[in-house]
Amino acid sequence: MDEVAVVIKHSRRLESLLRQHYHADGKGLHQLIDSCQKRLPNDVIGKLRFVATIRNKVVHEEGFEVDDLRQFVSVCKACEAELVPRSHRLIWRLAAGLIFLFTAGALWFYAQVWPQWSG
Structure with missing residues (x-):
C-alpha cells in the first residue's frame, strides 16, 4: 500500500472508534477529538492530534511525505489500543x-x- 492509503486507513479506523465508543461528532479527526476530549484518556489526546495533523498534511499538501511511516503506524495502533473498550x-x-x-x-x-x- 502506498503511504497515503496507509495514513487514511489508520485515521479512518480512529475516527470510527471515536464515533462508536466516545460519541464524537464532527467532520474531521480534529473536530472529533474536540467534541469528546473530556471523555478521552489524557495520554491519547496528543497522539490523536499528531495522527490528525499528519493525515491532513498527506491529504491536503501536494508532495508531503511522512518522515517515519512505521512510527506513524505504531502511534495509530497505540491509539487504537487505548480507544477500544x-x-x-x-x-x-x-x-x-x-x-x-x-x-x-x-x-x-x-x-x-x-x-x-x-x-
Missing part, C-alpha cells in the same frame, strides 16, 4: 475461563462416577 476483552476472558472450568468440572465428575456406572 477493555470490557470486551474482560468479558471474553471471563467467558473462556467459565467454559474451561465447566469442562474441567465435567471431566472430573465423569472420572469419579464412570467406574460406578460402567460396572
Whole structure:
C-alpha cells in the first residue's frame, strides 16, 4: 500500500472508534477529538492530534511525505489500543475461563462416577 492509503486507513479506523465508543461528532479527526476530549484518556489526546495533523498534511499538501511511516503506524495502533473498550476483552476472558472450568468440572465428575456406572 502506498503511504497515503496507509495514513487514511489508520485515521479512518480512529475516527470510527471515536464515533462508536466516545460519541464524537464532527467532520474531521480534529473536530472529533474536540467534541469528546473530556471523555478521552489524557495520554491519547496528543497522539490523536499528531495522527490528525499528519493525515491532513498527506491529504491536503501536494508532495508531503511522512518522515517515519512505521512510527506513524505504531502511534495509530497505540491509539487504537487505548480507544477500544477493555470490557470486551474482560468479558471474553471471563467467558473462556467459565467454559474451561465447566469442562474441567465435567471431566472430573465423569472420572469419579464412570467406574460406578460402567460396572
